[in-house]
Amino acid sequence: MKLIDLARRHAKSFGGITQAVWVVAELAETSYERVVAGSQDASRDVVARAAELAKRYQQGEPLQYLLGHWAFRELDLVTDVRALIPRPETEVLVDIALELVGDGAGAVAADLGTGTGAIGISLAGSGRFSLVYMTDVSAEALSLASQNLQRNIRLVKGVVFLSRGSWFAALPDSAKGSLDLVASNPPYIPSAAIAGLDERVLYEPRSALDGGPSGMNCLFQILSGAADYLRRGGSVVLEMGEDQGEVLAEVASSFGYEQVAVRCDQAGRLRFFTARWMG
Secondary structure, eight states: OBHHHHHHHTTTTTTSHHHHHHHHHHHHTSOHHHHHHTOOBOOHHHHHHHHHHHHHHHTTOOHHHHHSEEEETTEEEEOOTTSOOOOHHHHHHHHHHHHHHOSOSOEEEEEESOTTSHHHHHHHTTTOEEEEEEEESOHHHHHHHHHHHHHTGGGOOSEEEEEESSGGGGSOGGGTTTEEEEEEOOOOBOGGGGGGSOTTGGGSOGGGTBOOTTSOHHHHHHHHHHHHHEEEEEEEEEEOOTTOHHHHHHHHHHHTEEEEEEEEOTTSOEEEEEEEEOO
16 A cells, blocks of 8 residues: 555545645655655555554544654654643744844743743744743643753753743742743633633643633733843743733733733734833
């Protein structure tokens, strides 16, 4: 059997031929283009593994967990149930973070609730930061972030410091007043809405999804704590639910933040909150 025929066999199971070709290419350790070309044979092992993954995908398991790794910007990240799956909109968050910091070098950043490490490692690879803190309250997530840091270490410039704890409690006292940037994709889904999420999302850690009754508990905690850690002129950028920007803007202004803004993702949805600390 040719690889392309194997992909066609499982196209429905994987939600379409494009995704099926991609999975088969991963399993055969070849390119998407070579599968489509139709000349390469599928080994027995690849046939068996494709059938297993198709079954698990049909049972609701996310593709990112099935394959065990996922691309995020220039990174190749290990993905498993220890942390939230990196998503394309979070790549936009990194773009916004770099825009806020500017083109200089030597800045200091904190990626709070780092999960896979996608945000923090991306920032560390930009060449704009001399130090990036990556924190998570979950020991399992922090272990995954450490694994991904080593996996992508060739891209990293400057120092990366990983520590466990809840938001700013994980940072050393020396970090107070020193950060140019606080970035986070925290839990922001209301607790009552969790059960209604797509079945694949429910495979991900609930602690990375549940933002409390309003969905905004963690967002408020980060905004409140960032004031002590940002230097004058430093910025905060947060991923959020598309209906949370107005409340966040009001709270940030009451805390004393300036240049408060809500920004869109690739689909035009209001998904990112930014503000600058001038206190």
